[in-house]
Amino acid sequence: EDQVTQSPEALRLQEGESSSLNCSYTVSGLRGLFWYRQDPGKGPEFLFTLYSAGEEKEKERLKATLTKKESFLHITAPKPEDSATYLCAVQGNSGYALNFGKGTSLLVTP
Amino acid sequence: GAVVSQHPSRVICKSGTSVKIECRSLDFQATTMFWYRQFPKQSLMLMATSNEGSKATYEQGVEKDKFLINHASLTLSTLTVTSAHPEDSSFYICSASGQGSSYEQYFGPGTRLTVT
Numbered sequence: 001e002d003q004v005t006q007s008p009e010a011l012r013l014q015e016g017e018s019s020s021l022n023c024s025y026t027v028s029g030l031r032g033l034f035w036y037r038q039d040p041g042k043g044p045e046f047l048f049t050l051y052s053a054g055e056e057k058e059k060e061r062l063k064a065t066l067t068k069k070e071s072f073l074h075i076t077a078p079k080p081e082d083s084a085t086y087l088c089a090v091q092g093n094s095g096y097a098l099n100f101g102k103g104t105s106l107l108v109t110p
Numbered sequence: 111g112a113v114v115s116q117h118p119s120r121v122i123c124k125s126g127t128s129v130k131i132e133c134r135s136l137d138f139q140a141t142t143m144f145w146y147r148q149f150p151k152q153s154l155m156l157m158a159t160s161n162e163g164s165k166a167t168y169e170q171g172v173e174k175d176k177f178l179i180n181h182a183s184l185t186l187s188t189l190t191v192t193s194a195h196p197e198d199s200s201f202y203i204c205s206a207s208g209q210g211s212s213y214e215q216y217f218g219p220g221t222r223l224t225v226t
Contacts, residue, residue: 036217043203043217044154046112087153096142096207098215100153 002027002092006101013078013108021073021086021104029093033071035064036087038103044087047073078108113137114206116218124226128192131221133204139184140206144215145177148201160187184208194225 005024013019025033032051036044048057050066057064061082063074073086085105089098113136123129133143142161146154158174160166160181168174176198178190187206191198201222205215 032214034214041201041220041222043114043116043205043220046214046216049214089154095159096215097144097156097159098154098205099156102153 002090002099004088004090004099004101006086006088006104008104009102010105011107013075013106015079015108015110016077018074018076018078020075021088021106023071023073023088023101024069025071025088025090025101026069027090027092027099031091031093031096033066034089034091034098035062035071035073036089038085038087040085047086075106078106080108080110082106083108112214112216114140114204114216114218116204116221118221119219120222120224122224122226123194125195126193128190129194129223130188130190131202131204131223133187133189133206133218135185135206135208135216138206139208140187141184141208142206143181143187144205144207145179145187145189146203146205148203148220154203157189191223194223196225199223199225 003026007022035047038044048064053068085103087103089100117132145157157172158166158168166179181187203220205217207215
């Protein structure tokens, strides 16, 4: 059974203080690993898809990396508007459904 | 591109009534749509997967007679919660895939259902 574990559950950063969020996973045949951002009361917003170990993708202050067992979402010099819950999900070769982790709630203070 | 809408955004209904939620892909054709449920401070739990023109596939523990899913076109899927009870109160989110890579899912803004 696919499993996704995200850590930490919550993270508080000062503006400009870089950090990383972790997503550990087990899946039978990784088709893709996805990162989403979710604001309170809203649907998830797509950030990245990673398909194979060693792959990296960047978007503004965010950079996602992937190994065979985990993915990291690096946040460089975060701003208060980066405050949100970041969700990691995996898609295995059994279908197109996503299996989500519980998310990391990020708060960036000025 | 890849915009998914949901309607309504919020709905309050009385126990025993039914409520329909619409999910539309606005700028692409969605061959597959997914329905998720999210309880407070919890992650998204997949309820069902639907492909246009065929019956939905439900996850274990999800009652297909209670949560009716119709995917009649490549841009519209509906979820009907029948005989709603207070325990059905939740945040329902749809997603759609089909643009470019079939692996990526784009989510709607969600529908907050409150059953009184």
